Amino acid sequence: MALDRELVGRSYPPSAVYEVGRAKIAEFATAIGAHDPVHHDVEAARAAGHPDVIAPPTFAIVVSLGAANVVLGDPGVSLDYSRVVHGEQRFAHHRPIRAGDRLVATTTIDAVRTVAGNDMLTTRVDLTTEDGEAVCTATSMLVARGTA
Amino acid sequence: MSRPALAEVAVGTELPEQVFRVTRADLVRYAGASGDFNPIHWNDRTATAVGLPGVIAHGMFTMALAGRAVTGWTGDPAALAEYHVRFGRPVVVPDDDEGAEVTVRGKVGAVLEDGRLRVDLTVTSDGEKVLSLARAIVRLA
Numbered sequence: 684m685a686l687d688r689e690l691v692g693r694s695y696p697p698s699a700v701y702e703v704g705r706a707k708i709a710e711f712a713t714a715i716g717a718h719d720p721v722h723h724d725v726e727a728a729r730a731a732g733h734p735d736v737i738a739p740p741t742f743a744i745v746v747s748l749g750a751a752n753v754v755l756g757d758p759g760v761s762l763d764y765s766r767v768v769h770g771e772q773r774f775a776h777h778r779p780i781r782a783g784d785r786l787v788a789t790t791t792i793d794a795v796r797t798v799a800g801n802d803m804l805t806t807r808v809d810l811t812t813e814d815g816e817a818v819c820t821a822t823s824m825l826v827a828r829g830t831a
Numbered sequence: 832m833s834r835p836a837l838a839e840v841a842v843g844t845e846l847p848e849q850v851f852r853v854t855r856a857d858l859v860r861y862a863g864a865s866g867d868f869n870p871i872h873w874n875d876r877t878a879t880a881v882g883l884p885g886v887i888a889h890g891m892f893t894m895a896l897a898g899r900a901v902t903g904w905t906g907d908p909a910a911l912a913e914y915h916v917r918f919g920r921p922v923v924v925p926d927d928d929e930g931a932e933v934t935v936r937g938k939v940g941a942v943l944e945d946g947r948l949r950v951d952l953t954v955t956s957d958g959e960k961v962l963s964l965a966r967a968i969v970r971l972a
Contacts, residue, residue: 710864716851731909741898
């Protein structure tokens, strides 16, 4: 079933606060083999000019993917999730995510397309601090194979 | 690793090639750390039932490895300002000790007006491109 073009521009209420912890950053960095001390050691991070340990660039997905689940729960979005694959991913960082950040995610549907029988849904997640400082914009394109 | 200075790089400057080995254990660890527990990344039955040749790596894991090739070159993970990939074909990870290999090559594709660099990456596994587009915008000190 093809996605409704009217969905473009639909925005969802801000997420609950995601508090970024040092242990989570270290766990994620270890999982991707990123051993730079700025991810693991507060003193090293401070020596490099950061207030606390910083997350690797793709860590934003941990927060943004959870937030974008709000789209999956939207009854107006008829996507067959058993057929969904991740087509494209983009991050625009205003500054690195760091331990102690209290992030709020706001999700918007940026684009809806159908190409060669595949539905393509692009969601944008704007991550800001609780106080409104822009931190990262994470844009994900999902493809539902052969559903349109 | 010594950091490249902006004055030392130009369009065409190549990044050192990086080869990453990816095993099932890496996928399990990444699943836990990222929260992406889709069974196609750890369960052969599920993977083959949806038409895949076998368990595949998370696209985001491949993206993270390619990102390491960039941040390893700049010497500063905070220098990666923008990062965009398009997932082409999956990285199939066999259930053995060798796993799969992901090779990342990169070169400076453009020097932007604000002095930032566009790095174009070529990411392959088993001789095939796994990311059909992979670009990073970095800021060198």
